[in-house]
Structure formats: structure tokens, C-alpha cells
Amino acid sequence: MRLSGFNDxxxxxxxxxxxxFVLSAKSIxxxxxxxxxxxxxxxQMDAIGVQSLxxxxxTGFFTGMVLALQTSVQLATFGATMYVGRLVTATMIxxxxxxxxxxxxxxxxxxxxxxxxxxxxxxxxxxxxxxLGTDPIKKLVxxxxxxxxxxxPVLTIIADVAGIFGGNVIASxxxxxxxxxxxxxxxxxxxxxxxxxxxxxxxxxxxxxxxFVFGAIIVTVAxxxxxxxxxxxxxxxxxxxxxxVVSSIxxxxxxxxxxxxxxxxx
Amino acid sequence: xxxxxxxPDPSIVPEILPDEEPVxxxxxRPPDENLxxxxxxxxxxxxxxxxPEATPVVQVENxxxxxDEPILEDVSFQANEGETVVVVGExxxxxxxxxxxxxxxxVPDKGAVLVDGQDIVDxxxxxxxxxxxxxxxxxxxxxxxxxLTVFENVAYPLREHTELNEEEIEARVREKLEFxxxxxxxxxxxxxxELSGGMRKRVGIARGMANNPEIMLYDEPTSGxxxxxxxxxTHLIMKLQKELSVxxxxxxHDIRSSFRMGTKIxxxxxxxxAYFGTPEDMRKQDDEYIGRFxxxx
Numbered sequence: 387m388r389l390s391g392f393n394d395x396x397x398x399x400x401x402x403x404x405x406x407f408v409l410s411a412k413s414i415x416x417x418x419x420x421x422x423x424x425x426x427x428x429x430q431m432d433a434i435g436v437q438s439l440x441x442x443x444x445t446g447f448f449t450g451m452v453l454a455l456q457t458s459v460q461l462a463t464f465g466a467t468m469y470v471g472r473l474v475t476a477t478m479i480x481x482x483x484x485x486x487x488x489x490x491x492x493x494x495x496x497x498x499x500x501x502x503x504x505x506x507x508x509x510x511x512x513x514x515x516x517x518l519g520t521d522p523i524k525k526l527v528x529x530x531x532x533x534x535x536x537x538x539p540v541l542t543i544i545a546d547v548a549g550i551f552g553g554n555v556i557a558s559x560x561x562x563x564x565x566x567x568x569x570x571x572x573x574x575x576x577x578x579x580x581x582x583x584x585x586x587x588x589x590x591x592x593x594x595x596x597x598f599v600f601g602a603i604i605v606t607v608a609x610x611x612x613x614x615x616x617x618x619x620x621x622x623x624x625x626x627x628x629x630x631v632v633s634s635i636x637x638x639x640x641x642x643x644x645x646x647x648x649x650x651x652x
Numbered sequence: 653x654x655x656x657x658x659x660p661d662p663s664i665v666p667e668i669l670p671d672e673e674p675v676x677x678x679x680x681r682p683p684d685e686n687l688x689x690x691x692x693x694x695x696x697x698x699x700x701x702x703x704p705e706a707t708p709v710v711q712v713e714n715x716x717x718x719x720d721e722p723i724l725e726d727v728s729f730q731a732n733e734g735e736t737v738v739v740v741g742e743x744x745x746x747x748x749x750x751x752x753x754x755x756x757x758x759v760p761d762k763g764a765v766l767v768d769g770q771d772i773v774d775x776x777x778x779x780x781x782x783x784x785x786x787x788x789x790x791x792x793x794x795x796x797x798x799x800l801t802v803f804e805n806v807a808y809p810l811r812e813h814t815e816l817n818e819e820e821i822e823a824r825v826r827e828k829l830e831f832x833x834x835x836x837x838x839x840x841x842x843x844x845x846e847l848s849g850g851m852r853k854r855v856g857i858a859r860g861m862a863n864n865p866e867i868m869l870y871d872e873p874t875s876g877x878x879x880x881x882x883x884x885x886t887h888l889i890m891k892l893q894k895e896l897s898v899x900x901x902x903x904x905h906d907i908r909s910s911f912r913m914g915t916k917i918x919x920x921x922x923x924x925x926a927y928f929g930t931p932e933d934m935r936k937q938d939d940e941y942i943g944r945f946x947x948x949x
Contacts (some may be wrong), residue, residue, distance in 0.1 A: 421812075449949075510795035517755050517789040517869075518809045521782045 397436045402614075404635040409613070410606040413527040426529035434530070434605075435537030439544070441494060445486050446545030450474055450552025458561050467561055471571030474553035476579075478594040483546035485641055488600035491538055492633040499530060500629035503612025504622035512613060531602060538601030539594055546593060580652075582585070588652050596644055600637050607633040636645040658867040706732040708766070709867060710754060714837035715763035725751055725923040727763070731867075731916070736893050736900040738910040740945070741920030747903040748792075750920075751869050753790060754901065756780040769865070785813055788860030792872040794852040802829075802855050803840040809863040828858040832888055850881035857888060861898075868892060870902040874909050882909055889913050907946060919945065 457473045503526060506512050515522045550572060557563040579588040611625045611632070674689060690792055710731040717724045717784045723746040731737040739747050752758040753765050756772050764771050772783050788809075806825045811818055816824065826836040832854040844852055853873065860868060881888040886909040892898050893913075904910045910917060917935070919927040919942065925937050927942055934942065 506797075509798075510791045510793055511797055512759060512795070513752075514789070514791060514795040516757055517784050517787065518812060519785045520812055521777070521781065 390633060405614075406610045408607070409523060409527065409610050410602070413522050413531045413606065413609070414602075416521075416524045416528040417532055419524075423525060423529050426525070427532050430529045430533035431537050433498070434491065434533050435540060435591030438491060438494055438537075438541055441490050442487055442541045442545050443548050445490050446478070446483065446548030447552040449477060449482055449486055449545075451556050453477055453549070454553040454556035455560065457586060458556070463544065468563060468567060469571055470557050470561060470563065471550075471553060471568040472575040472578075475550055475572045475575040478546045478549035478553075479576075479589045481641075481645075483549060484542050484593055484596035484600060485637060487542040487545045488604065488637040488641075489634055491534075491541065491601070492604045493630055496604045496629045496633050497626045498545075498565070499605060499608035500612040500615075500626045501622055503609055504615035504625040505619070507613060507615045508602065508618050508622060522613065523609075527606070527613075530605045530609060534601035534605040535598060538604070539597040542593065542597040582652055591652060592645070592648050595648065596641060599640060599644060603636050603640065604633045607636065663676065709733050709735075709768060710737075710901060711764070711766040711769075712750065713766070715753060715760040715765065717746075717749065717753070717758065717760045720805075722923055724760070727923075727925050729916075729918045729925060729928045731832070731899050731901055733899055734893065734897040735915045735920055736889070736902060736913050737916045738902045738904055738914035739920055740904055740907060742945075743905060745920045746923065747905075747920055748871050751789070751871055751901065751903055754867075754869060755784055755787060785809075785863065785903050786865055787869055788863065788865035789869045790853070790856045790871065790873055792875060794844075794856035796852060796855055796859070798844045800844075801840065802842050802844065802847070805844065805855060806859045806862050806878045808859065813863060814849045824862060825858075827945070828862050829855075831891075832858045833884070834858070850877055850884065852893045853877070853885055854888065855880075855884075855931045857892070861892065861896075864896075866899060867900045868898050868900045870900065870904075872904055872906075873902060874904065876878070885909075886913050921945075 454470050455496045458467055461467050461469060461473070469473055480621050503512070506526075512522050512526075515525060554565060554568050557568045558565050576587045576589055582591055608629045611629045615621045615625045617624070677847070704857070708730045712730065713728050715724055715727045718720070726752070729737060729739075735806050739750055741747050749758065753760055754767070756765070758776065759773055763773075765773055767783055767786065770783070771781065772780065775783065796802075797808065800808070803822075803825055806828055810821050810824060825840070829836040829839065834851065834854055839847070839851070844855070847855065857873075868889075870889060873885050878884065889900060889902065890913050893900055900913075902910070902913065914931055916929060917927065917931050917934050918925055921941055927937060937943075
């Protein structure tokens with residue numbers, strides 16, 4: 387009896403995982419198929435990208451500052467304070483920029499999407515779309531996925547730049563490094579990582595593969611959980627929370643594996 | 653859809669009126685010995701007149717459906733062109749499930765669902781989307797898209813499925829809003845959240861009929877409305893049937909309005925169809941459950 391209950395629960399999990407992948411595959415497939423909901427894409431780019439600008443700038447800037455501050459203490463023991471720019475750049479571009487931007491977007495945008503689609507589900511609006519002959523995945527999920535694929539990398543670049551500027555602020559005010567030296571070490575770091583295809587710094591590849599994947603994860607998880615909301619308004623709250631938790635954890639786990647793969651490949 | 657001729661078909665009418673002269677615009681119940689003279693003739697509006705050509709538009713045949721427990725068992729009924737079939741029953745008997753089956757949002761475990769003679773059970777997702785375009789659905793909560801204005805809501809099916817230009821769309825939206833007795837200029841730019849429940853329902857009807865569907869489906873159209881608004885909505889559903897001869901399937905537990913608008917009643921009890929036929933015959937049924945359900949109405 388207990389075993390069959392466990393069995394059912396396991397089946398349920400596998401089934402929802404399958405559903406999730408079907409939804410993700412469909413939503414990405416629909417990007418290339420008519421009708422294109424261009425207006426929805428633009429609207430979502432605004433919601434996901436433009437409206438996240440402030441928190442991304444703040445996140446990047448303060449992370450860069452705190453990185454410079456912390457590493458300067460460690461570097462001072464080796465007498466290598468002048469390399470603070472290298473450390474901040476490498477950390478921001480390769481790791482913290484993508485991950486923190488991803489986490490912020492998961493919190494701000496993922497929760498919003500889950501709440502919106504969840505309330506559309508419980509107020510029968512998803513059924514209404516279906517009955518009006520529209521595929522909800524095409525109308526609701528695809529524009530969001532596309533917008534995230536474009537905007538999350540953009541936000542990440544903005545976070546990176548803000549972080550490096552933040553590092554500069556600390557370097558010049560607190561550590562007394564001249565900005566010219568700081569910016570030279572920044573460039574050294576980017577160049578020292580090597581280039582793929584002759585012109586593209588490896589750091590940039592690391593830093594830009596991740597946000598694509600994170601953007602897709604955040605939005606597909608949010609849409610999947612939102613569309614499968616059950617149990618009225620309470621269910622909307624549950625979906626929202628789960629979206630933030632699941633997508634944040636997924637970002638951190640997948641970040642490790644992407645790094646592993648990229649280090650091996652490049 | 654073209655208007656059908658309104659003369660009663662001699663092949664049908666005599667069965668219903670065994671000893672009465674056929675009267676255009678009225679359907680007269682066969683005499684009932686137990687009832688007084690004044691109740692022998694039950695006047696009903698022209699909307700309820702049996703359609704001359706009984707072409708089945710919607711057929712549900714021996715449908716069974718179960719999720720964790722059985723919901724529907726061996727359910728059959730049909731709606732002919734221009735008829736209004738009201739599915740009544742207690743709450744939680746799977747009435748709304750029937751609408752989802754018709755829209756093919758759900759697929760039955762057994763049995764067939766035919767729309768215009770086409771079995772929709774085995775259709776692919778995209779084919780199902782096409783069949784749904786023949787239908788207009790009015791949801792219990794109206795289910796208006798709350799991110800869009802009233803105008804965009806009603807225009808939605810037009811933008812999705814027609815090649816109409818902006819002017820034609822606006823003309824159509826105005827026409828539909830006027831049909832449901834709303835003032836287009838007043839409501840078009842409003843958001844659904846600004847409307848009252850009755851108005852939202854009317855916008856829902858306007859959206860459902862925007863694409864001129866041949867079948868209208870209503871999920872509890874009058875629930876949660878005050879008696880006056882209920883009457884208005886009931887009137888609207890009848891007007892839609894009368895003026896556009898749309899085939900309608902209504903799910904309701906409001907027996908009063910069901911009898912007013914239904915040409916056929918399907919009573920769902922204990923997962924099965926306990927009764928399917930005209931409202932007049934339903935009153936005469938010598939069945940305890942039906943009697944209790946009608947509650948003396």
C-alpha cells in the first residue's frame with residue numbers, strides 16, 4: 387500500500403517533468419512559427435528587461451564594490467592590491483554577473499509571470515484562450531521566453547559593467563589605485579583569458595552562455611508552474627513561491643555544470 | 653449561418669401536437685388530464701419552437717469519463733440546429749465537464765462527441781483549435797482577459813481568426829456590444845475590472861459571439877447574478893438563438909431560467925442523464941428525483 391503510494395508519487399513527478407519539457411520545447415519551437423505575437427514580445431521585453439534595470443544596476447554596482455573591498459584585504463597580504471581590477475572583472479563577468487542577474491530576474495520577473503499566468507488559470511482565462519482557438523503556449527509562453535532570451539543577457543552585461551564600475555569606485559577612493567591602472571588590469575584580465583574564434587574573449591563566452599540558459603529556465607519554470615496552478619488564489623501564491631525557489635536553485639545547479647562544460651571545451 | 657424558414661414541418665409538429673392545430677410561433681403541450689384547462693396550453697416564445705430541419709449539430713454519444721473517480725457514465729444527448737439544450741443538475745455532477753468535452757479541452761474515456769457530424773475525440777491539437785472556432789463559449793466568471801480593454805477582448809477572436817481590417821473589427825465589436833445592450837462608446841475603452849458582474853458577463857457573451865459561431869456554450873450564465881440581471885442574460889441567450897438561430901448548450905442549475913430558454917432539458921444526476929427531452933414533458937415525468945429537482949416549479 388505504502389509502496390504503491392510512493393510509486394504513484396514518483397510517476398507524478400516524472401510526468402510533470404515530462405510536461406515541463408514538452409512545454410519548453412513547444413514554446414521555443416513556436417518562436418519560429420506563425421502567428422508572431424510581436425506586440426506581446428515587445429511588451430514582455432519591457433516587463434522583463436527595462437523594468438528590471440534599477441535592481442540590476444544596484445545589484446551589479448554594490449556587488450562590484452563589495453568584491454573590490456573584500457579581495458583588496460586578501461590581496462594586500464600578498465602585496466597584490468593592484469590586481470583588484472582583474473579579480474572583480476573575472477568574478478563579475480564569469481560568475482556573479484550572470485548568476486546574480488539570474489536570481490534577481492527570477493525573483494522579480496519569474497514570480498510575476500507565475501502570478502499572472504496562475505491567476506489567468508484560476509479565473510478561466512487560459513481556458514478562454516483555448517476556446518478562442520489560441521494556443522496559450524504560443525500566446526503567453528513563447529513571447530516571454532523570447533523576451534527573456536534577449537533581455538536576460540542584456541541585463542547581465544549591464545550588471546557586469548555596473549559591477550566593474552563599482553570596483554573602480556572602491557579602487558580609486560578606498561585603495562588609492564589610479565583609475566588608469568584599474569582599467570588596465572580590467573583589460574588584462576579579459577585578454578589573458580584567451581580568445582575563441584580569434585576575437586571573442588573566453589570570459590565573454592562564459593558570461594553570455596549562462597544568461598541565455600538562465601533566462602530560458604526562469605521563464606519556462608514560471609510559465610509551467612503558473613499554467614498548472616490549482617486551488618484558487620491560494621494556489622497562485624504556491625506557484626509563485628515555488629517558481630522563485632525552483633528557478634533559483636536550478637540557476638545555481640546549472641551554473642556549476644555550464645562552468646564545468648565550458649572550462650572543458652574552451 | 654442562414655435563417656431557416658419558420659413554418660413548422662408537418663412531419664414533426666403532429667407528433668408534438670396530437671390533437672391541436674399547429675399554431676405558428678407557439679408550441680402547445682399535449683393535454684394533461686391532471687392539469688386544469690388553463691395550464692393545458694403552455695405558451696412559449698417562438699424561440700422554443702422545434703426546428704423544421706432537425707440536423708444534429710452537437711451529439712454526445714455514450715460518453716464516460718473518470719479522473720480519480722467516475723464523473724460521467726454513458727451520457728448521451730444531442731442538440732439540433734437552432735436548439736437550446738440546457739444541462740441541469742446539482743452542483744458537482746460534472747455539468748461543466750460536458751462543456752469541456754464539447755470544446756475538446758477534455759477527451760472522454762469512452763464514447764463519441766460529434767460536432768457537425770465530425771467526431772472530435774481523436775483530433776490533433778491544431779484540428780481541435782479549428783473546431784473550437786465554430787463555438788463561442790461564455791464562462792461562468794466571464795473570463796475576460798484582464799490585461800486587455802473591453803474592445804480588445806471582443807476583438808480578440810476577430811484578430812486571431814479573421815483577416816478583417818481595423819475599421820471592420822471596430823464595426824463588428826460595436827455591433828456585438830450593442831447586441832448585448834451595452835453602449836459601445838462608454839464601455840469599449842474600459843478595463844474588465846471596472847465593470848459590474850452583469851456587464852462582464854455581457855461582454856463575455858459579446859466576445860463569444862464576435863466570430864459569429866454556429867454553436868454557443870454557456871457555463872452557468874446566470875449564477876451569482878441578481879434576479880433582474882438573470883432575466884436580462886436569459887433574455888440575451890434567447891435573443892441570440894431567435895435572431896441568429898445559433899445552437900446553444902447551456903449548463904445551469906437555475907431551473908427557472910433553464911425552462912425559459914431551453915428547447916430541451918438534459919438532467920444530469922448521479923453521473924448519468926436522468927432525463928432528456930422538452931421542458932414540458934419533464935414536468936409530467938412521474939419521477940421522484942425530477943419532482944424534487946423541479947421543486948414545484
